[in-house]
Every structure is written in structure tokens, then in C-alpha cells.
Amino acid sequence: MRGVLRNALLMMAGCAALAAAASADEHEHRARVPMLKAYVQECSGCHIAFPPRMLPAASWQRVMAGLATHYGSDASLDTATVNQISVWLNANAGTGRRVREAPPEDRITRSDWFLRKHHEVAPGVFLRPSIRSAANCAACHAGAERGDYDDDGVRIPR
Numbered sequence: 001m002r003g004v005l006r007n008a009l010l011m012m013a014g015c016a017a018l019a020a021a022a023s024a025d026e027h028e029h030r031a032r033v034p035m036l037k038a039y040v041q042e043c044s045g046c047h048i049a050f051p052p053r054m055l056p057a058a059s060w061q062r063v064m065a066g067l068a069t070h071y072g073s074d075a076s077l078d079t080a081t082v083n084q085i086s087v088w089l090n091a092n093a094g095t096g097r098r099v100r101e102a103p104p105e106d107r108i109t110r111s112d113w114f115l116r117k118h119h120e121v122a123p124g125v126f127l128r129p130s131i132r133s134a135a136n137c138a139a140c141h142a143g144a145e146r147g148d149y150d151d152d153g154v155r156i157p158r
């Protein structure tokens with residue numbers, strides 16, 4: 001009896017490990033890394049600090065090279081800070097199949113995977129006054145600031 005129970009438990013553990021591996025592969029863009037202090041300080045004033053894995057290195061490079069004309073804002077920083085953040089973004093950029101290609105305008109919100117994951121959200125919803133933009137992740141993802149985009153944490157405000 002004990003042996004049977006132990007085997008059952010081992011099997012369950014094996015399944016959980018497999019499931020975890022599959023889900024890590026499926027949602028590579030979700031993986032969390034500790035945030036660089038300078039990145040949080042300088043890049044979360046106007047929007048949340050987007051997870052570095054959600055864009056490829058080429059996109060981050062362009063974003064960091066063009067901070068003076070940043071999506072209609074001036075987000076410029078001194079050279080040393082730009083370099084520090086760039087190196088870190090480069091090292092932690094997305095490399096998975098889904099994230100490898102630079103999206104239009106180097107926007108996470110225009111990536112294929114993003115559009116696919118949000119296909120149920122009608123375009124008008126993103127423009128509600130409570131949301132304003134698809135880039136306002138935290139409006140709907142309560143855990144966005146912690147890098148948690150799990151679908152069970154999603155709540156679309158009216």
C-alpha cells in the first residue's frame with residue numbers, strides 16, 4: 001500500500017515538473033528577473049517598468065538610443081545611466097521564439113504574442129478613460145508591477 005502511494009506521489013511530482021517546464025517554455029516572456037535599481041528608478045515614472053524579456057535586445061537598444069524622442073515624450077538620461085540600463089536590458093532581453101523579432105515601433109503592445117494574448121480585448125476597451133492605452137498594463141494586471149501577468153490576476157476596469 002505504502003509503495004503504491006509513494007509511486008503515485010512520484011508520478012504526480014513528475015507530472016508537475018513536466019507541466020512547469022512546458023509552461024516556462026510557453027510563456028518565456030513571463031519569466032521574472034530581479035529588476036535593476038536604476039531601471040526601476042528611471043523607467044517607471046511614466047509607466048510601469050516593463051519586463052525586459054518582453055522585447056528583443058535590438059528593440060531595447062533602439063529605445064535606449066532614442067530617449068530624447070520617446071513615444072512623444074522626452075525621457076533622456078545622462079550617458080552613464082543610459083549605458084548601465086542598456087547593458088542590463090541587453091543581458092535580460094527576450095530570446096524566445098515569440099519575442100525574437102522586433103515589433104513595430106519597438107512596442108510590446110504591437111508584438112504578435114501580445115496581440116494574440118489580448119485578442120479578446122476589443123480595441124475600444126484599451127481607450128477607456130480608466131485604461132487609456134494597451135501599454136497601461138497595471139490597469140488590468142494587478143500584479144504588473146511585480147512582473148506578474150498571470151491570467152488569474154486580470155480584471156478589466158470599466
Ligand code: HEC
Nearest residue numbers: 042043045046063071073074075106107108109110133135
Ligand atoms: C517622461 C515619461 C517617460 C519615461 C521617463 C519613460 N517612458 Fe517609456 N513611454 C512613455 C510614453 C508616453 C510611452 C507611450 C505609452 C503609450 O503609448 O501609451 C512609453 C512607452 C514605452 C515603451 C513601449 C510600450 C508599448 O506600447 O509596448 C517602452 C518599451 C518604454 N516606454 C520603455 C521605457 C524605458 C526603457 C524607459 C527608461 C529608460 C522609459 N520608457 C521611460 C513615457 C516615458
Ligand code: HEC
Nearest residue numbers: 108117121126133134135136137139140149150151154156
Ligand atoms: C484592458 C486590459 C489589459 C491591459 C491594459 C493589458 N492586458 Fe494583458 N491581458 C488582459 C486580458 C483580458 C488577458 C487574457 C486573460 C485570459 O486569457 O483569461 C491578458 C493576458 C495577458 C498575458 C497572458 C497571460 C497568460 O497567463 O497567458 C500577458 C503576458 C499579458 N496579458 C501581458 C500584458 C502586458 C505586458 C501589458 C502591458 C504592456 C498588458 N498585458 C496590458 C488584459 C489586459
